[in-house]
Amino acid sequence: MAEPxxxxxxxxxxxxxxxxxxxxxxxxxxxxxxxxxSETLKNLVLGGVGSITVIDGSKVESGDLGNNFMVDESxxxxxxxxxxxxxxxxxxxAVKAKFIEExxxxxxxTNPSFFSQFTLVVATQLVEDSMVKLDRICxxxxxxxxxxxxxxxxxxxxxxxxxxxxxxSKPEHxxxxxxxxxxxxxxxxxxxxxxxxxxxxxxxxxxPYVVILVKMAQEWAKSHGGKLPTTRExxxxxxxxxxxxxxxxxxxxxxxxxxxxxxxxxxxxISPELQQIxxxxxxxxxxxxSDFWVMVAALKEFLANEGGGEAPLEGSIPDMTSSTEHYVxxxxxxxxxxxxxxxxxxxxxxxxxxxxxxxxxxxxxxxVKSFCKNARKLKVCRYRxxxxxxxxxxxxxxxxxxxxxxxxxxxxxxxxxxxxxxxxANYNSFPGKFEGVMDEDISRLKTxxxxxxxxxxxxxxxxxxxLINEMCxxxxxxxxxxxxxxxxxxxxxxxxxxxxxxxxxxxTFIFNGIDHKSQLLAL
Amino acid sequence: MVESTVQQSRSxxxxxxxxxxxxxxxxxxxxxxxxxxxxxxxxxxxxxxxGGLGCELLKDLALSGFREIEVIDMDRIEVSNLNRQFLFxxxxxxxxxxxxxxxxxxxxxxxxxIVPHFCRIEDKELDFYxxxxxxxxxxxxxxxxxxxxxxxxxxxxxxxxDKPQEETVKPMVDGGTEGFQGHARVIMPGITPCFECTIWxxxxxxxxxxxxxAETPRTAAHCIEYAHLIKWDEVHSGEAFDPDDPExxxxxxxxxxxxxxxxxxxxxxxxxxxxxxxxxxPAIASTNAIISAACALETLKIASGCSKTLSNYLTYNGAExxxxxxxxxxxxxxxxxxxxxxxxxxxxxxxxxxxxxxxxEHPKLLLSKASIAHRGKNLYMQAPPVLEEMTRSNLxxxxxxxxxxxxxxxxxxxxxxxxxxxxxxxxxxxxxxxxGVDEITDMETAAGGA
Ligand SMILES: [Zn+2]
Numbered sequence: 001m002a003e004p005x006x007x008x009x010x011x012x013x014x015x016x017x018x019x020x021x022x023x024x025x026x027x028x029x030x031x032x033x034x035x036x037x038s039e040t041l042k043n044l045v046l047g048g049v050g051s052i053t054v055i056d057g058s059k060v061e062s063g064d065l066g067n068n069f070m071v072d073e074s075x076x077x078x079x080x081x082x083x084x085x086x087x088x089x090x091x092x093x094a095v096k097a098k099f100i101e102e103x104x105x106x107x108x109x110t111n112p113s114f115f116s117q118f119t120l121v122v123a124t125q126l127v128e129d130s131m132v133k134l135d136r137i138c139x140x141x142x143x144x145x146x147x148x149x150x151x152x153x154x155x156x157x158x159x160x161x162x163x164x165x166x167x168x169s170k171p172e173h174x175x176x177x178x179x180x181x182x183x184x185x186x187x188x189x190x191x192x193x194x195x196x197x198x199x200x201x202x203x204x205x206x207x208p209y210v211v212i213l214v215k216m217a218q219e220w221a222k223s224h225g226g227k228l229p230t231t232r233e234x235x236x237x238x239x240x241x242x243x244x245x246x247x248x249x250x251x252x253x254x255x256x257x258x259x260x261x262x263x264x265x266x267x268x269x270i271s272p273e274l275q276q277i278x279x280x281x282x283x284x285x286x287x288x289x290s291d292f293w294v295m296v297a298a299l300k301e302f303l304a305n306e307g308g309g310e311a312p313l314e315g316s317i318p319d320m321t322s323s324t325e326h327y328v329x330x331x332x333x334x335x336x337x338x339x340x341x342x343x344x345x346x347x348x349x350x351x352x353x354x355x356x357x358x359x360x361x362x363x364x365x366x367x368v369k370s371f372c373k374n375a376r377k378l379k380v381c382r383y384r385x386x387x388x389x390x391x392x393x394x395x396x397x398x399x400x401x402x403x404x405x406x407x408x409x410x411x412x413x414x415x416x417x418x419x420x421x422x423x424x425a426n427y428n429s430f431p432g433k434f435e436g437v438m439d440e441d442i443s444r445l446k447t448x449x450x451x452x453x454x455x456x457x458x459x460x461x462x463x464x465x466x467l468i469n470e471m472c473x474x475x476x477x478x479x480x481x482x483x484x485x486x487x488x489x490x491x492x493x494x495x496x497x498x499x500x501x502x503x504x505x506x507x508t509f510i511f512n513g514i515d516h517k518s519q520l521l522a523l
Numbered sequence: 524m525v526e527s528t529v530q531q532s533r534s535x536x537x538x539x540x541x542x543x544x545x546x547x548x549x550x551x552x553x554x555x556x557x558x559x560x561x562x563x564x565x566x567x568x569x570x571x572x573x574g575g576l577g578c579e580l581l582k583d584l585a586l587s588g589f590r591e592i593e594v595i596d597m598d599r600i601e602v603s604n605l606n607r608q609f610l611f612x613x614x615x616x617x618x619x620x621x622x623x624x625x626x627x628x629x630x631x632x633x634x635x636x637i638v639p640h641f642c643r644i645e646d647k648e649l650d651f652y653x654x655x656x657x658x659x660x661x662x663x664x665x666x667x668x669x670x671x672x673x674x675x676x677x678x679x680x681x682x683x684x685d686k687p688q689e690e691t692v693k694p695m696v697d698g699g700t701e702g703f704q705g706h707a708r709v710i711m712p713g714i715t716p717c718f719e720c721t722i723w724x725x726x727x728x729x730x731x732x733x734x735x736x737a738e739t740p741r742t743a744a745h746c747i748e749y750a751h752l753i754k755w756d757e758v759h760s761g762e763a764f765d766p767d768d769p770e771x772x773x774x775x776x777x778x779x780x781x782x783x784x785x786x787x788x789x790x791x792x793x794x795x796x797x798x799x800x801x802x803x804x805p806a807i808a809s810t811n812a813i814i815s816a817a818c819a820l821e822t823l824k825i826a827s828g829c830s831k832t833l834s835n836y837l838t839y840n841g842a843e844x845x846x847x848x849x850x851x852x853x854x855x856x857x858x859x860x861x862x863x864x865x866x867x868x869x870x871x872x873x874x875x876x877x878x879x880x881x882x883x884e885h886p887k888l889l890l891s892k893a894s895i896a897h898r899g900k901n902l903y904m905q906a907p908p909v910l911e912e913m914t915r916s917n918l919x920x921x922x923x924x925x926x927x928x929x930x931x932x933x934x935x936x937x938x939x940x941x942x943x944x945x946x947x948x949x950x951x952x953x954x955x956x957x958x959g960v961d962e963i964t965d966m967e968t969a970a971g972g973a
Contacts, residue, residue, distance in 0.1 A: 063535030488812035
C-alpha cells in the first residue's frame with residue numbers, strides 16, 4: 001500500500017490535509033451513470049472521496065460502449081450501475097463503492113428520505129420535473145445537490161442548496177493585509193527604530209518597503225493635517241518623495257515602495273462584500289445558528305470595538321527586499337498583532353456561544369484562528385430553489401442573456417434545454433432522437449420554445465433557427481468529450497463544496513461546445 | 524450483418540453529429556457514414572504526453588470516433604500520478620506511461636488501435652510526425668511544447684505569394700493545467716498563431732537572485748534553494764544532485780532547516796522542499812478532465828468539421844466560481860517558426876560544414892550543433908553515431924550540390940539554442956538562396972523536376 005500522502009501529494013498542495021479529510025468523510029450519491037455521471041465520479045474516486053453510491057436502473061446497451069469508458073463488451077445486458085461501480089472501485093480501493101439498480105425518478109417519487117444519508121447528490125441527465133422534486137427533497141434534508149447534464153454540444157451544471165459559507169475562499173489575487181494606511185502602535189514603533197537616511201548603503205538598500213511606506217506616510221500626514229494622499233496629484237507627489245529618498249539606482253526596496261504605494265492610499269476599513277456579510281440578518285444569532293454565523297457575530301462586535309473598523313489582521317507578509325533581520329522582525333510584529341486580534345475574537349466567540357446556550361468550547365480554536373486569518377475573504381453563496389428559477393426567472397436578466405451578443409447562444413441553450421424537457425413530456429421522446437421526423441421535430445421544438453418563453457413572460461424574444469435546428473440535430477446525444485467536460489466541472493464543484501474551500505460557481509453554467517463561449521447565467 | 528448493426532449502435536450518440544447536416548458547422552463538413560468511416564480509417568492522431576492530460580486525451584479520442592492513435596512519452600509511472608492519471612494502478616508504478624496507457628484504453632474500447640512510443644520527443648525523426656493528421660499536446664513543459672510546435676510548423680509550405688498551402692498545415696491542439704486553472708488552444712500553423720507567436724503567454728519562471736539566497740534569506744523557499752543550489756555543491760564535490768533520490772532530498776531538507784533555524788525563518792517542511800526543488804505544479808483530476816475534453820472535442824471538430832472550431836485560445840479558471848474566456852490571438856507575422864522561414868543568402872561554394880557554422884553565429888538563430896535535412900533527406904546528422912558516420916562525408920561538399928543545384932529552397936535545421944539560460948532543442952526552417960546562380964538554372968531544374 002503506497003503512502004496516501006504520496007499518492008495525493010499533488011492535490012494536498014491545493015486543498016491541504018483538512019480538505020482531504022473532509023473529502024474522505026464525504027458520501028456522494030450519483031443519479032444516472034451515463035458518461036456525464038461516470039466521469040464526475042471518476043474524478044472524485046481518484047481524489048479519494050469517502051464513499052460513492054451509484055444509482056441507475058438501466059442495462060448496458062451496445063450504444064453505451066461508444067460513449068462510456070466505464071463499460072465494455074462484457075457489460076452489455078448487465079446493470080449499468082453495477083458495471084460502472086466495479087470499474088470505479090478498481091481506481092481506488094480506499095473508496096467505499098456501492099450501487100443500486102433502480103431508476104432515480106422512481107426513487108425520487110417513492111423514497112425521498114433515501115437521500116438524507118448522503119453528504120451530496122450529483123444528479124445527472126434528469127429532466128425538469130425530477131429536478132424540481134429532488135431539489136425540494138435535498139433542501140429539506142440539508143443535502144448538497146449538483147445537477148449536471150450533457151446534451152449534444154451543450155449542457156449545464158447547476159448547484160442547488162440553501163446556503164454555503166466559505167472561510168478559506170483562497171482567492172488568487174487579493175490585497176495583502178499590511179495596514180500601511182492604518183498602522184498600529186507596534187508597527188509604527190518598529191518603523192521609528194529605523195533611520196531611512198542611514199549612511200551605510202547596504203543597510204539603505206535593505207530597508208523593507210513596509211518600513212519606508214509607514215514612515216513616509218507618517219511624514220506626509222504630519223504636513224497634511226493628519227490626512228494621507230487622496231488626489232491623483234497628491235499620490236504622484238508622494239511617489240516622487242519616495243523616489244527622492246533613493247541613494248542609488250539599484251535600490252529594489254525603493255522601487256518596491258513606489259510600486260506598493262497604493263497600499264497607503266487604499267481606504268481604511270472593510271470591503272463592501274464583508275460589510276454585506278456582517279449586515280446579513282443571519283449575523284443576529286440564536287441557538288440554531290451555524291458556527292460560521294457565530295463567528296461573524298463575533299467579528300461584528302470586534303469591528304465595532306477593538307478592531308476600530310478593521311478586520312482582524314491576517315498576520316503574514318509577502319516577500320520583499322530586506323535584510324533577514326528586519327524581515328524576520330517585521331514578520332513577528334505582524335504575527336503578534338494577528339495573535340492578539342485572534343484572542344479577542346476567540347473570547348467573543350466563547351461568550352456568544354454561552355449567550356445562545358451552546359457549549360462555549362464547541363467551536364475549536366483552530367477554526368476561530370482560520371476564520372480570523374481569512375476574515376477579509378469570507379464568502380456566502382446562496383442558490384434559488386430550482387422551482388423558483390424555473391417558474392419565475394429574473395426576467396430583465398433573462399431578456400439580456402437572450403439578446404446580448406456574448407450571451408445569446410448560451411441563453412438560447414438555456415431555454416432549449418428546458419424546452420426539450422417539455423417536448424419530451426408532450427411527445428414521449430427528445431426532439432431528433434429518432435431519424436425521419438427531423439422537420440416535424442424542429443417545428444415542434446420551435447413551438448415549444450416559443451410557448452415556454454411566453455409562459456416566462458419573455459415575449460418578443462426569438463431564438464435563432466440555427467440554434468433550434470442544432471438542438472434537434474443533437475437528438476439528446478451524450479457525447480463522451482462533452483460529458484467529460486461537464487463531469488469535470490461537476491466534480492470540481494463537488495470538491496469545492498465538500499472541502500469548503502474556494503468559491504463554488506454561482507448561477508447555471510451553460511456549456512457552449514460550438515465555439516466554447518460558455519456562460520454563467522444567474523436567474 | 525450483425526456486425527454492422529452493432530457497429531452502428533456503438534456510435535449511437537456520435538452519429539447524431541457526424542451523420543446529420545447542420546448550420547453551425549465547419550466549412551468542409553460532409554455528414555454521412557463515409558465521414559464516420561474516414562475518421563476511423565484515415566485520421567491519425569498523435570497524443571504527445573501520457574500524463575494527466577494524455578490519459579484523458581487517449582480515452583476521450585478513443586470514444587470520439589478515432590481509431591488510429593499513437594502516444595509518445597518518455598516518463599515512467601510514479602505513485603504521485605495516481606490521483607489523476609486514471610489509466611494507471613499501483614502495480615504499474617515504474618512502468619512506461621505510454622505503454623500502460625495505450626494498453627488500458629485498448630482493453631476497454633474495442634477496435635481502437637493505440638501505438639505507444641516510450642522515448643523522448645526529440646528521438647523521433649521528422650517523418651514520424653509528418654504521418655499524423657492532427658497532433659494533440661498534453662504536456663507540462665514549455666520546452667516540449669515549443670519543440671513539437673516547431674516540428675509541426677516545419678511541414679508548412681508557402682506558395683510564391685507567401686500564402687500558406689492548406690494541405691501542408693498540420694493542426695495542433697494544445698492543453699495545459701495548473702491547479703484549478705488551464706488552457707486549451709487550437710493551432711493551425713500559418714493561419715492561427717503558433718506556440719512561438721504567443722510565447723509571451725508563458726513567461727519564464729522567476730528565479731531567486733543568488734545574493735538573496737546567500738546573504739539575505741527571508742522565506743523558507745530561500746533556505747531550501749540555498750541548500751539545493753549552493754550548499755549541495757560545496758559539500759558534494761562533483762556529485763550531481765538527483766531530485767528523485769530521497770536521500771538527496773532529505774539532505775537538502777535538513778540543511779534548509781538548519782539555515783532556517785539560524786535565521787529564525789519559519790515554514791520549512793519536507794513537502795515544501797520537494798515542491799521548490801522539483802518545481803512541482805499542483806494537479807487535480809477535474810481540471811485535467813475538463814481541459815482534455817475541450818482538446819478532444821476540438822480534435823473531433825477539426826477532423827470532421829461537425830461544428831465550428833475554437834478560435835483560438837480558451838482560458839479556464841475554476842477556483843473562484845468558474846470563468847472561461849475565449850481569446851482570438853493573432854499571428855506574429857515575423858515569427859521564426861510558423862513564418863516562411865529565415866532567409867539565408869549563400870555563395871554556391873559554401874560547404875555544409877561552413878553552413879552549420881554560420882547557423883551558430885546567425886543572430887536570429889544562434890543554433891548550435893545543427894543537423895540538416897533537405898526535403899526529408901538527412902544531409903548531416905549529429906546523432907546517433909551511426910547516422911553521423913554515414914552523413915559525415917557530406918560536410919566537405921557544397922550545400923548547393925547537396926541540395927541538387929536548386930537556386931533556392933527550404934532546409935530544416937535541428938539543434939540547440941539557449942533560452943532563459945537553458946539549453947533547448949529547436950527546429951528551424953531556413954530559406955536558403957544561392958547568390959550568383961543563373962535564373963535559367965532555376966527553370967531548368969523546375970522543368971526537370973516536373
Ligand atoms: Zn508562429
